[in-house]
Structures are given as structure tokens and as C-alpha cells.
Amino acid sequence: MEVGFLGLGIMGKGMSMNLLKHGFKVTVWNRTLSKCDELVALGASIGETPAAVVKKCKFTIAMLSDPPAALSVVFDKDGVLETIGSGKGYIDMSTVDHPTSTKISEAIASKGGHFLEAPVSGSKKPAEDGQLIILAAGEKALYEEITPAFDVMGKKTFFLGQVGNGAKMKLVVNMIMGSMVNAFSEGLVLAGKSGLDPHTLLDVLSLGAIANPMFGGKGPAMIQGNYSPAFPLKHQQKDMRLALALGDENAVSMPVAAAANEAFKKARSMGLGDLDFSAVFETVKDLQH
Amino acid sequence: MEVGFLGLGIMGKGMSMNLLKHGFKVTVWNRTLSKCDELVALGASIGETPAAVVKKCKFTIAMLSDPPAALSVVFDKDGVLETIGSGKGYIDMSTVDHPTSTKISEAIASKGGHFLEAPVSGSKKPAEDGQLIILAAGEKALYEEITPAFDVMGKKTFFLGQVGNGAKMKLVVNMIMGSMVNAFSEGLVLAGKSGLDPHTLLDVLSLGAIANPMFGGKGPAMIQGNYSPAFPLKHQQKDMRLALALGDENAVSMPVAAAANEAFKKARSMGLGDLDFSAVFETVKDLQH
Amino acid sequence: MEVGFLGLGIMGKGMSMNLLKHGFKVTVWNRTLSKCDELVALGASIGETPAAVVKKCKFTIAMLSDPPAALSVVFDKDGVLETIGSGKGYIDMSTVDHPTSTKISEAIASKGGHFLEAPVSGSKKPAEDGQLIILAAGEKALYEEITPAFDVMGKKTFFLGQVGNGAKMKLVVNMIMGSMVNAFSEGLVLAGKSGLDPHTLLDVLSLGAIANPMFGGKGPAMIQGNYSPAFPLKHQQKDMRLALALGDENAVSMPVAAAANEAFKKARSMGLGDLDFSAVFETVKDLQH
């Protein structure tokens, strides 16, 4: 099975490697073409432009950093729209807001192409390990055709109905996660400032009703001030903002998410946007003006 | 081994039953004495007053609902102070603030008695199943003597040093939990209002980095509007308040916990204080004035 | 002097009436044309479409409810763009976000027209009394030409530089106001629930460092539960959202505004969006689920 793959960032690289390792023929494109080298060494072909990738492949998967990048790859010169058409499928796995997803969906459909949005839950490690959770929505027939690729990249795929539902589900999950990492950060600082050992807090948390992989996985690194980006803070904050906008649209008041979002914004103002989203921990510590 | 047990509420009942089932001789007391019947049927003795229980037993465990109750049992007429003394140990497993714990500790010490605070993490079910996490602090020697009882009531015990540290650790854990149940509630409502199935959200969450027993255990009941109290909301809000006060004392700003606390207060104003703390979910739904 | 006037809502009606009363020749248009009747009775002409108004008048002022309305009047069929051109000025006094303002500005300029944004501070009463504060930005020459009209509608006009600055200043002011009405509401409820007379609170506030016209003007009505819309809550919430988005763009963390915004959203979910923005008071009272 041959697939195109647009976007080789933190996530896309791991995902496309898994496709290669499992025998897919993969044609890759990245804005900075040099990032393709490692994939080429593993057997991937290169497409010069998004349009060229789509022209060559029946199915093209995209994994881009944000809504502007997702739109650019489709609508700009040499973009997906130039070569998409009847019999071809475009699967956007980027995390975008639902209006962006809908806009792309409609443009693809207007050219006779097929569209699926399929944002993922999971960051760098699950992407590398093929352990993502895939939240697909759009055309059911395309969903069924592309399932073999999803099976290689993820541990579980949900089909959620109409386009936009994948984006929305992703935002809801990430919003909860963003509030949780703030709650966790507040707890770690409170423990330390109150004379408790934050490592003991991790042990206690690991045994109780709120034990979860994120606390266990990120806690020790956070205590050490290590924020290598598995999921960059600026992207997490973007997801909080989009989730809050979705709540605004539906008149859902979400005071905890709103407070968490402001903490992420504070972190951005401190220059932490490119670090892991767990760097919001720094905002809870003593700061200087 | 013979122990006294003061307080047979949601938690105390399960805990004292586990002591009985594992061969401890238990003398129980409860403000409403009729609540002792079930324990007596299983072999417990009754003490007429806290003082009587302490007089009879070398070790007395208390599990009371809040700081005023914890203080009353010790300082009021017929209270623990009247009979505690050299060679006797008092183990308070209630969740109280650290000034309360310290006050009790000093009073017990002034009579020559020994003191351990040992609040627990876990609610009704873990109490019944002997699966609590016990956060002990105070006199190390008493801790070692009472360990057999802890082993029956809990799955893991931490010894945290000086009196107050158990209370503080408990508050930190519950504060994180309180913020999390709010984040979770906001996500559930946002999902529903955005056209997603909240049950699918539970499935997606169960597979990802923030999967945890609380989401899995409480989510389905919350969606149904079922809030049988495992841990009453008013007690959760009390713990948020005390944790925020601990933060105030140490100049730790905790905006997410503060927002969560206000949601719990809103729930209290709606008459939900005696339901499970997950009833904060109701505050996120559409309300009427 | 002849001016066109698009939009006769709560604000636009008072503003256009002041122009008429001070001798301006005014041609009005409103989506629901029947709303023009009162103005016609006072001597206004009617334009059938925005394009018709602009064709007839050298200067056209617009006062529309939100960004979509402001865009629609310019870009839709029979819109401003069809007839704007060299020698004509378009002054948009609606409260919109700065991207909207910029988009309109560029479109007008591309046709050779002149543009000024001029959002106002002040609601129904100041609009009727010609006591608005006008926050103008854009082409300085047009600003000078239209000053006679501004003098009639407002008590003070600021020229703030490039297009977008008027919109931004307006959002900053409304954001502060939105947080203040929440703080005030919380104080009124806290007073009442604590056994104090809310009217006495108004008296105390009126004498101190935070005395301001809004507390004095709205307080008595709020206590009575009277929320006749001077400035509809849904528009206030829109301004909070836009101000927070401006903060997001510039990495400014604003936790108090964010909390206030969530309260306005809660009010919207309670069906209070069309009432005065002071109806956020209802969210602080006891609610039912």
C-alpha cells in the first residue's frame, strides 16, 4: 500500500517511520526538505511539493503543526488542492480547530476528493511506538480503506462521525490534560513549599484514584526542571484556546480550563513556549519581576 | 491486638470491619451509638465515650468527619484527653488541617500519651477493601507498633516525619483530585454540548496518558447523574479550602485549584454538599436562576 | 453636512438622532427597515442598501452589532464596497476586533476610499445624550473632516493612530468594565448573604476610592433584578473574548478577565445574553440545576 506523508515534525517523523517499518511505500514531503533525509535512508521517496505527493499517491496523510500550516499545505501554490480529485483520499491527522477542518474538507470535496480528519491523542513516544489513539471523522469509506495505516500508527482508532468531531474530541481531551498538568504542578510546588518531598508525593499519587501515566511519566523530569518537548507548550496552549473557543460557541463555562489557559499564557510570556507543556510548572514556582 | 475505634461514618465503618475480620479485638464508639450495631454483630465491643474507649485500649484509632469533630472527640467532656496517658497511643486518621493535628498532638503529649496522625487517601470502596493509602506522621515508635493495623486497613503506608506532614500530604493529593474532577466535568459537558458522545470521551480517555481510576470509576455514574457519596462534596471543598490556606501560608499561588474551589462552593450553594464530590459536574451544566 | 448612517440598534438610533438634531442631513439604513421610521419622522432620508447610502453620501458612519454584521455590510451584495471610492469616507463605529477592522480598512483602501475606525465607550444613555467617548484610528485627514459629527455624538474624541488601535482600546476598556461588574456582583451577593444590606454597600462604595458611575448607575437596578439592556450581555462577553484573544496574541496572562469571561458565558448558558451585561449578577446568586 502506497501513502503520501506531509509533515515530518516531532510527530510526523515517528508516524511515517512506523509506516515504512510495516511495509508501506511512503512518499514524504516536509517544508524543510532536509528533514526527509532520515526517512529516505529508510526507504521513503521524496515528493517536491504537497501537490506532487498527492499526484503520486492514492492516499495522502498530513501531520502539521497548527491550523495555518494545515491550511497552507492545502490551499497555497503547489498545494494539495492542485492535484486532489476523484479516487484520491486526503487524511489530515494534524490537531486543528473544527472550522479549519471543515474548510479543508469542503475544498477537497469540491475537487471530487475524499477527506478524513484524524487527529491523534499521544505525543512523541506513542508516535514512535505506534501507540497513538486516532480520532477519525469524515468519510466512512475512506476510513475503512486507510485503516491498515491507522493500525500501524495507533493502538486504537475511533470513528466519530462527521468532519469536525475528531478535532473536537481531540480538543476536549487536551483541555482536560492541560488543566491536569496545572493541577499537578500546583500540587508539586505546594508540597515542596510545605516541607514535603515532591518525590514522595509522586509515590503517593501513583497508588491512588488519580494515578495516571502522565503524572508518573512527567513528574520526575519536572522536579528536575527538564522539559524536553514531547508536546510543545505553545501547542498545548493553542489547544486550550481552541477548546475554550468551542465552549464559547456552545455557551459552556469552563473556569478551571480558563485558569489553566492563563497559566500557559504566562508560561509563553516567560519564553517557555517551545519547551514541553509540563514547563507550566515554572509559572507556579517563585518568579521574579 | 486490641484497638479502640472512634467514628463509624462512611470510612470508619469499612476500616473497623477490616480490623475485626483480621482478628483484631475492636472497641468502637460513635456519636450516634446505633451505628455501632453492625460492628457489634461482627464481634466488636462498645465504648460509651471516647474516654472509655481510650481507658480500655492501649491504641485508639479515630476516623472523624472534620476538624471540629476531631477536636471535640479529644477535648470535650468524656473525651480522649481524660484517659490518655503514658503507654497509650492515639492515632487520628481523620483528614484535618495541620494546625488541628498539631493542637491534638500537643494535648496528647502533655498527658504523656503518644500520637500519630495518619490521614488516608481513598474513599468508601478502598476503605472497605483494605486498600487505603495511609499517610502517617508523628512518633516513629508508635508508627511501628500500629503497623499491623495499618497493614489491614491499607495497601501502603508512608511515614512522613513530623506531625502535620500527613495532613499536608493528604491535602495536596485531594487538591489535585479536586481540580481534576472539575477538569473532567468541564470536558464531559463540553463534549456533550459539542455533539460528541460523553461515553466515547470516557473510552478515549481510558486509553491515553491521563487515564486514571477516578475517570473510569466515576465517569459513567456522572453521565447518569448518579452521585452516591463515596466522598461527600462538602468534605472535598473543605480540603480544597485547607489546601489553599496552606498555599496562602507559604505564598504559593494556585489559580487552578482556586477556580476549582469556587466551583465546589457553587455546588454547595446549589444544595449538593452531601452528594459525592463528582456532583460538581452539575455546576458545569446549564443552570437556572 | 450630509452623512450616511448604517445600523439603528440601541446605539445607532441615539447617535443618528443627535446628528439630526444638530442639523446634519442624515441618510439611514437598517437591516430591518421599519426601524428607520422614527428617524425618518425626524427628517432622515432612507437608503435602500448600504451601497445606496454610500453612493449618496460623502461620509458614511456605521454602528453595527458585531464583527459578522460589520463585515456583511461592507462585503455582501449591495454592500459598502460596491460604491465606496475616491473622495468618500467610511467611518465604522462598531466594536469589532482589530483583524476585522483591518480587513475592512484594506478593502476600502483598495477601492480608493478612506477609512476610520471609531468605536465608542458608553452605552445607550451616553449615545442618546451625545456623551460618548470616541476612539478613532486610521486616516488622520478623514478624522479631521468628520470631527464635527464626532463632536455631536461624543463628549471627547481620541485619535489613536493606525487602524486597529481604536478597536484595541475599546476592548481594553470593556475588559476592565467586564471584570468590574463581576467583582461588584460578587460583592453584592456576599453582602446580602452575610447579613448586610446591599443598599448600604452601595452607599459605602459611593464614598470611597472605587466609587464610579457604573456602580451607582446599575447597582439599584441590579438589586431589584432589573436588567433592561443598555449594553447586552452577549456583546460584553464577545468583547471579553476578543480582549482575551488580543492578550493571547501578545502573551499577556489575564486570570481575572478570564474568570469574568467564564461568568459571562455561564450567564449566556442561563439565557441571559440579551439582557444588560449586569445580569451576570444572576450567576453569583444561588442557582438551581
Add this chain to the structure above:
Amino acid sequence: MEVGFLGLGIMGKGMSMNLLKHGFKVTVWNRTLSKCDELVALGASIGETPAAVVKKCKFTIAMLSDPPAALSVVFDKDGVLETIGSGKGYIDMSTVDHPTSTKISEAIASKGGHFLEAPVSGSKKPAEDGQLIILAAGEKALYEEITPAFDVMGKKTFFLGQVGNGAKMKLVVNMIMGSMVNAFSEGLVLAGKSGLDPHTLLDVLSLGAIANPMFGGKGPAMIQGNYSPAFPLKHQQKDMRLALALGDENAVSMPVAAAANEAFKKARSMGLGDLDFSAVFETVKDLQH
């Protein structure tokens, strides 16, 4: 008329000077006695202890920094309780929580003395100018006797009924003020970061519905980073905390006040507690970790 005066801090000094200037005979006491020198130079007598002052004077006024100081002056050795009794009145003008006020009231009454709480609204300048707002509660007869002194220190006095009501009213007012100074700070930073001149924002605000003396009085100094303490931030934060506790007691959810309180706590953690409360402005600016 002869009065005692306990506490010569920022507020007490101005207040007692006004008494002296208007012909009252004043006996002063301060923990650091050297602070009495300036008053003595103006004609005041010195009392060696609170007990000595009360022994000498029919009426004694206290103006202390916080609840512990207010309690200490009454209950400690050489305190008010030792000499208060029938025919003597004690007027506590400190800002304390209502349980503190009630505790003092009951102790004074148990000795046969008379009590009035009379916290004030207003800081350094109004204290010096005799322009305070006085929120009295307690014994009506004492209120009437002490009115001549109130008239000299304040521009308006309210009698609010039973002891505790003065404290509560003060907290409500200060809570609103604390949220407002945060809203104002957020607006100033947002303006500056968005390319607007913060001084123009002050001008715009001064003309509109939310114009108030605090914005006008503190704004220019805040922009310059000048926070000479008229009302220290740590005391403002204490009042927010007590107001939130009053809300907790009455199940009033106050999310905006809670967010403002966390900002003040952040300011404390940054070492700004002794500056003016407007220094919370610093927390909104870009911070470093």
C-alpha cells in the same frame, strides 16, 4: 474629650493627629514606643501599655495591623482586658475578620466594658485628611458617645448593627477593590503590549462609566513602577482571604475574587508584600523564572 489611641502605623498616625488637631486630649501607645515621638511633640501623652491607656481614658481607640495584633493588644499581659470595665469604651478600628471582632467584643463585655468595631475604608491619605469612611457596629450608645471623634477622623460614618457587620462590610469593599486593581493592571499591561499608550488608557478611563479615584490616583504611579505603600499588598491579600472565607462560610462562589487573590499571593511570593497593593501590577507583566 479624652481618648486613648493604640497603634501608630500608617493609618493610626494620621488618625490620632487629626484628633489632636481638633482639640482632643490623646494618650497614645505603640509597640515600638519611639513612633509616639511625633505625636507627643504635637501634645499627646504616652501610655506605657495598652492597660495603662485604658486605665487612664474613658474611651480607647485601636488601629492595629491585623487580627493577631488586634488580639494581642487585648488579651496579652498588660493588655486592654486588664483595665477595661464598667463605664469604659473600647473602639477597635483595625480591619479584622468577624470572628476576631466577636471574640474581642465578648471579652470586653465579660469585664463590663463597652465595645464598638469600626473598621475604615480609605488608606494613608484619607486617614491624614480626616476623610475616612467609618463602618461602625456594636453598642449603639457607645457609637453615639464616640461620634465626635469619628467626625474628626472620617467624612462619613455608618452604623451597621451587631458586632461583625463592620468587619464584614469592610471586607466586601476591599474584596471589590482588590479585584478591580487586578482588572486595571491587566488592562494596563494589555494596552502596552498591544501598542497602545497606557497613559491614553488612563485618559479614556477617566471619562467613562468606570472612572474612579483609584484608577486616577494610582495609575500614573503604577505605570512608573512606583508602589509606595498607602495600603500594603500583604494586608490587601489578607482581606481578600478573609472575604473569600466569609464567602465560603455562606456558600457564595466568587471566581473573580478568587483569581484576584491568587494574583496577590503570586505578588507576595515575588517579595512585593510590603509595597502598595497596586504592585500586583508586576504579576501581570512579563516575569522570569
